Amino acid sequence: EIRLMESGGGSVQAGGSLKLACVYSGDIHRNYCLGWFRQAPGKGREGREAVAYIDNAGTTGYGYIDSVQGRFTVSRDSAKTTLYLRMDSLKPEDTAMYYCAADFPSCHSLESVDFSDWGQGTQVTVSS
Numbered sequence: 001e002i003r004l005m006e007s008g009g010g011s012v013q014a015g016g017s018l019k020l021a022c023v024y025s026g027d028i029h030r031n032y033c034l035g036w037f038r039q040a041p042g043k044g045r046e047g048r049e050a051v052a053y054i055d056n057a058g059t060t061g062y063g064y065i066d067s068v069q070g071r072f073t074v075s076r077d078s079a080k081t082t083l084y085l086r087m088d089s090l091k092p093e094d095t096a097m098y099y100c101a102a103d104f105p106s107c108h109s110l111e112s113v114d115f116s117d118w119g120q121g122t123q124v125t126v127s128s
Contacts (some may be wrong), residue, residue: 002026002034002102002117009098009122015103016090020122022083022100025037032056033107035115036074036085038096048099050110052085063110067093090126097121 008020024034039045043045044087050063060074065099073086083100101115108114 002028004034004100004102004117004119006098006100006119006122009124011125011127013073013090014088014091014126014128015127017086018090018124019125020085020087020098022085022119023081024083024100024102025081026117028056028080030056031105033103033105033115034076034083035101035103035107035110037099037101037115038094039099039110040096044126045112048111048112053107053110054083056080056108057106060109061107067091087124090124092115092126092128095124095126097123 002024003026004024008024033055036051037048039048052062054060071089075084100116100119103115
């Protein structure tokens with residue numbers, strides 16, 4: 001099990017930036033995948049979409065949300081204890097609850113149902 005705790009959400013104007021952080025601990029000696037997901041207002045848990053991911057080797061990638069390409073950047077600190085999501089040029093449609101989650105042993109799937117461990121989420125609200 002990996003324990004995760006997100007922070008850094010807030011309310012910003014369109015065009016602004018936020019940097020989310022996810023502190024993680026626990027079973028990090030196994031191969032794993034850490035992902036950022038978002039759940040838009042009105043959507044249930046099954047509607048969580050993958051935004052970006054990183055595996056324990058440091059390979060990063062992004063999900064299938066075309067609109068975030070080039071605006072969001074996933075990274076991790078050198079101590080491998082904190083995952084980040086830098087979000088620039090924010091748009092009202094980026095408004096969502098953002099979660100980090102863990103899957104084992106690799107980033108073989110970006111489906112939220114395949115991620116077993118989740119943080120509590122951090123709210124991002126972008127106004128026009």
